[in-house]
Amino acid sequence: MLNRTRLLTAIVFALLLWAVVYPNLVVIGESVRGDGTVTVRHYAEFFGTPSELRALWSSAWISVATVLLSALIGVPLAFLFARYEFPGRRALGALAAMPVLLPPLVGVIAILFLYGESGIATRLVQVALGLNSPPWRLRGPGAILAVHAYSMYVYFYLFTLAGLARLDLAVLEAAASLGAGRLRTLTRVTLPLLTPALAGASLLTFMTSMASFSAPYVLGGGFRVMTTQIFNSKLQGETAMAMVETVMLAAVSLLVLWPLARWEGSRQYVAPGKGMAPLRVPLRSRWASVGVPSLAGLGVLLLVLPHLTLLLVSFVPDGTWTTQTLPPRYSLENYVELFAEARTFRPIVNSLLMASAATFIAVAIALAVGHLVVRRRVAGRRLLEGTLALPWALPGTVLAIALATTFSVDRPWTGRVVLVGTAWILVMAYVLRVLPLTGRAALAGFRQLDPSLEEAAASLGAGPWRTLRRITLPGLTPAIVAGASLAFVTGLGEFVASIVLYTHRTRPIAIEILSQLRDFDLGAAAAYGVLLMVLVAAAFMLGQRWIQAGKQAAD
Amino acid sequence: MSEQAFLELDRLTRIYAGTPAVHDLSLQVGEHEIVTLLGPSGCGKTTTLRIVAGFEQPDSGRVVLGGRDVTRVAPQKRGFGMVFQHYALFPHLSVGANVAFGLETAGLAKAEIGANVARALELVRLPGTEGRSVASLSGGQQQRVALARALAPEPQVLLLDEPLSNLDAALRERTRRELRALVKGIGITTIYVTHDQEEAFDLSDRIAVMRDGRLEQVGPAEELYHQPATEFVATFLGRAGQVEGVAASVRGDLVDCRLAEGVSWPALVPPSAQIEPGTPVRVLTRPEALTFAAHDAEGVLSGTVDETRFAGSVYVYTVTVEGGQLEIHARSAQARIGRRVGVRPLDPPRGVHAFVLSAAERV
Ligand SMILES: Nc1ncnc2c1ncn2[C@@H]1O[C@H](COP(=O)(O)OP(=O)(O)OP(=O)(O)O)[C@@H](O)[C@H]1O
Ligand SMILES: [Mg+2]
Numbered sequence: 001m002l003n004r005t006r007l008l009t010a011i012v013f014a015l016l017l018w019a020v021v022y023p024n025l026v027v028i029g030e031s032v033r034g035d036g037t038v039t040v041r042h043y044a045e046f047f048g049t050p051s052e053l054r055a056l057w058s059s060a061w062i063s064v065a066t067v068l069l070s071a072l073i074g075v076p077l078a079f080l081f082a083r084y085e086f087p088g089r090r091a092l093g094a095l096a097a098m099p100v101l102l103p104p105l106v107g108v109i110a111i112l113f114l115y116g117e118s119g120i121a122t123r124l125v126q127v128a129l130g131l132n133s134p135p136w137r138l139r140g141p142g143a144i145l146a147v148h149a150y151s152m153y154v155y156f157y158l159f160t161l162a163g164l165a166r167l168d169l170a171v172l173e174a175a176a177s178l179g180a181g182r183l184r185t186l187t188r189v190t191l192p193l194l195t196p197a198l199a200g201a202s203l204l205t206f207m208t209s210m211a212s213f214s215a216p217y218v219l220g221g222g223f224r225v226m227t228t229q230i231f232n233s234k235l236q237g238e239t240a241m242a243m244v245e246t247v248m249l250a251a252v253s254l255l256v257l258w259p260l261a262r263w264e265g266s267r268q269y270v271a272p273g274k275g276m277a278p279l280r281v282p283l284r285s286r287w288a289s290v291g292v293p294s295l296a297g298l299g300v301l302l303l304v305l306p307h308l309t310l311l312l313v314s315f316v317p318d319g320t321w322t323t324q325t326l327p328p329r330y331s332l333e334n335y336v337e338l339f340a341e342a343r344t345f346r347p348i349v350n351s352l353l354m355a356s357a358a359t360f361i362a363v364a365i366a367l368a369v370g371h372l373v374v375r376r377r378v379a380g381r382r383l384l385e386g387t388l389a390l391p392w393a394l395p396g397t398v399l400a401i402a403l404a405t406t407f408s409v410d411r412p413w414t415g416r417v418v419l420v421g422t423a424w425i426l427v428m429a430y431v432l433r434v435l436p437l438t439g440r441a442a443l444a445g446f447r448q449l450d451p452s453l454e455e456a457a458a459s460l461g462a463g464p465w466r467t468l469r470r471i472t473l474p475g476l477t478p479a480i481v482a483g484a485s486l487a488f489v490t491g492l493g494e495f496v497a498s499i500v501l502y503t504h505r506t507r508p509i510a511i512e513i514l515s516q517l518r519d520f521d522l523g524a525a526a527a528y529g530v531l532l533m534v535l536v537a538a539a540f541m542l543g544q545r546w547i548q549a550g551k552q553a554a555d
Numbered sequence: 556m557s558e559q560a561f562l563e564l565d566r567l568t569r570i571y572a573g574t575p576a577v578h579d580l581s582l583q584v585g586e587h588e589i590v591t592l593l594g595p596s597g598c599g600k601t602t603t604l605r606i607v608a609g610f611e612q613p614d615s616g617r618v619v620l621g622g623r624d625v626t627r628v629a630p631q632k633r634g635f636g637m638v639f640q641h642y643a644l645f646p647h648l649s650v651g652a653n654v655a656f657g658l659e660t661a662g663l664a665k666a667e668i669g670a671n672v673a674r675a676l677e678l679v680r681l682p683g684t685e686g687r688s689v690a691s692l693s694g695g696q697q698q699r700v701a702l703a704r705a706l707a708p709e710p711q712v713l714l715l716d717e718p719l720s721n722l723d724a725a726l727r728e729r730t731r732r733e734l735r736a737l738v739k740g741i742g743i744t745t746i747y748v749t750h751d752q753e754e755a756f757d758l759s760d761r762i763a764v765m766r767d768g769r770l771e772q773v774g775p776a777e778e779l780y781h782q783p784a785t786e787f788v789a790t791f792l793g794r795a796g797q798v799e800g801v802a803a804s805v806r807g808d809l810v811d812c813r814l815a816e817g818v819s820w821p822a823l824v825p826p827s828a829q830i831e832p833g834t835p836v837r838v839l840t841r842p843e844a845l846t847f848a849a850h851d852a853e854g855v856l857s858g859t860v861d862e863t864r865f866a867g868s869v870y871v872y873t874v875t876v877e878g879g880q881l882e883i884h885a886r887s888a889q890a891r892i893g894r895r896v897g898v899r900p901l902d903p904p905r906g907v908h909a910f911v912l913s914a915a916e917r918v
Contacts, residue, residue, distance in 0.1 A: 170640075177636065177705070178660055178705075178708065179661055193646070
């Protein structure tokens with residue numbers, strides 16, 4: 001038993017070190033490699049080049065601004081839907097999370113179709129005002145920020161909702177009974193108790209924004225952030241500079257992550273009693289009972305407009321929409337083409353297969369780590385847990401560059417083989433990207449699972465396999481399914497790492513969307529986007545269904 | 556009740572989804588008095604207390620404080636202190652900051668707040684704990700911090716909702732005596748909510764027994780125990796055996812009840828009872844008011860011993876008789892299971908209460 005545990009620990013450790021840690025070390029090594037010696041020349045060059053420093057600064061301030069803007073939208077929205085009762089609250093509240101259905105690149109092109117230079121909304125406004133040129137241009141930092149806020153306020157919205165649901169009504173009433181009015185209760189009690197949720201959302205938003213590639217790549221124009229800078233250096237063959245930039249981006253991300261994560265951890269309050277969550281109050285005044293639902297409805301409409309636009313454009317045949325405000329013709333042509341031709345169907349198969357494989361592998365690794373860390377409490381469990389979470393702090397571009405660098409040479413004795421050019425390197429990148437998701441889920445699942453259940457099964461004569469199959473895995477199902485559906489969805493729409501690692505044969509959907517866009521076949525790009533959106537929604541829904549069914553069976 | 560009502564609950568009604576959680580409830584609490592709302596789970600105690608605190612609006616009725624109607628006054632303006640069942644301490648604030656919270660909202664000066672916090676913590680025997688985190692306290696200590704926090708702003712009324720229910724049995728017993736001494740020492744008007752009868756007995760000046768949103772009876776503990784107004788009060792407070800019979804003759808608040816052939820016991824009836832000869836009744840008996848007798852003696856109910864139990868100071872016997880089951884306390888071991896015995900009241904009519912059977916129960 002003990003030996004088996006040791007063996008498993010050794011295997012998992014080795015695997016994680018090789019796949020997660022080693023490639024990053026290779027990148028660091030490459031960044032200081034001179035002609036047979038170690039050199040800091042490339043770093044000196046980096047710090048001596050204004051455009052490099054500007055890109056680093058841009059990444060940082062865009063991320064901070066994204067956090068603030070997302071919080072400004074998401075937090076009040078969560079309060080509105082959690083605290084007040086008004087007609088249509090349920091439907092609107094669910095719709096408010098719609099941006100999660102759009103993978104990053106799809107969200108960007110949907111917004112492009114809507115607000116871009118020749119976007120529908122842009123043309124409508126131009127016609128309505130009788131202007132000669134578009135009223136605005138979707139370019140530069142402002143456009144990036146808008147797209148970020150649109151896709152990331154959801155983190156604040158969902159985290160705050162969850163935080164508010166955990167609040168104990170009695171604590172708020174205690175404040176009132178001590179004479180505190182609404183504002184005082186909000187600032188002295190509610191908000192401080194929400195800090196873990198807000199810190200978590202800030203962290204996630206900041207990291208996602210630092211790692212964001214699609215928005216700055218498509219909308220940035222001349223405005224560079226670190227991710228696009230790395231991609232460009234790589235494209236132009238400036239390998240050493242790409243390595244330095246990669247290290248710098250990872251370093252800044254980790255530098256912010258570390259203290260914020262610690263601060264978040266120190267603020268986890270355990271409420272002494274379970275208590276009841278605060279009730280929703282009906283909106284009483286005439287103005288509020290009409291105005292708030294209308295405003296909320298309008299806001300939510302704004303949130304789903306990109307989805308609707310994407311759907312609309314997906315019915316536009318190639319080359320039929322030129323100067324008109326709205327597309328003049330609609331047909332199913334794009335969808336038929338998607339499935340009829342091997343060339344266009346290929347990316348769909350690729351994405352489905354690679355996302356499935358990555359999800360499967362990531363879940364397996366996560367389960368092994370969860371078992372070792374929570375159940376067996378092996379030595380070095382903190383390190384194991386940390387390694388699992390590490391890719392979370394590393395932007396997709398960083399991971400991709402690290403993998404591309406490490407697995408482009410054939411030196412098996414140093415652990416490096418040629419994977420570049422195969423589908424496996426994409427699968428590996430996806431696994432790394434989703435490991436933190438499945439890992440978090442598996443660890444939480446194991447921690448919530450009462451070990452005495454497994455002990456009870458053992459005392460009833462069940463062997464380890466039977467216990468695993470009949471007790472442990474069913475108990476973990478909700479957590480695993482939740483983690484797996486997130487992982488699958490992430491893999492399905494993956495773009496950032498793919499663009500560094502794909503070949504024509506292994507290209508995933510997101511890459512195909514980009515190339516259709518380059519060919520100005522907007523309809524086909526949109527059709528792929530809609531397909532992704534539907535697949536993502538289906539994955540989430542099936543996951544939910546599965547979890548619910550499991551819950552009902554347990555009751 | 557002492558002199559004139561300080562806090563008055565006037566015909567309060569609160570309806571949830573068609574069913575009343577509190578129904579036409581009126582209660583008067585004198586200044587410095589401790590009144591307990593006692594009743595089984597779900598009878599509406601918490602709802603009543605929350606209406607008094609202002610967290611819940613009654614569908615009808617008023618809350619009056621010192622002659623002023625405060626029904627529509629917001630909780631934060633009422634100046635009522637409250638201790639919650641799970642204490643509801645602010646987990647992100649230290650003990651000192653928790654206790655200071657109400658003083659800060661009242662706008663006291665810094666130095667004054669510090670002194671008051673220290674005084675409040677001393678009062679609950681937790682001096683010098685200002686800097687500790689709430690989570691590091693034991694359940695009993697958290698309860699005391701919650702009390703200190705409620706008392707620090709010197710509220711006019713103190714409301715407590717099962718504040719001891721999360722403590723273990725021994726601590727609960729000790730704490731309730733201390734709590735009474737403390738509250739009486741300050742002289743604050745208090746409403747206390749519990750479903751534990753012993754707690755109510757130990758703590759209260761008067762007890763208001765609730766059932767299904769209504770008040771059954773209000774009075775000092777002795778009165779409720781010795782003169783229960785309803786069968787519910789008689790069974791909810793203390794233990795009682797019961798046997799069915801028929802009223803034979805009525806003399807004021809005394810009724811002779813025929814319980815078996817040739818056996819009739821005098822019993823007390825509530826003043827309001829509509830009773831006349833021939834009315835079917837249920838007779839409730841306190842275990843300490845019964846004694847064993849020869850089973851064929853006159854005026855003695857005969858039955859069989861079903862169960863015996865040693866409870867420390869007394870032996871407890873359960874005796875099944877025709878038409879019911881009685882419980883008897885005895886100082887010494889007196890009978891074995893299965894034995895045929897006789898039972899009679901020690902000092903009739905003390906501890907023997909008759910209630911009219913409801914129409915549904917008369918088969
Ligand atoms: N917010 C609410 N909505 C609907 N029904 C409620 C609500 N609050 C209480 N009730 C109902 O009102 C009744 C009285 O509840 P209350 O909490 O006052 O009882 P309680 O005497 O305090 O019980 P316990 O001893 O269990 O705390 C119960 O039937 C309860 O289900
Ligand atoms: Mg209650």
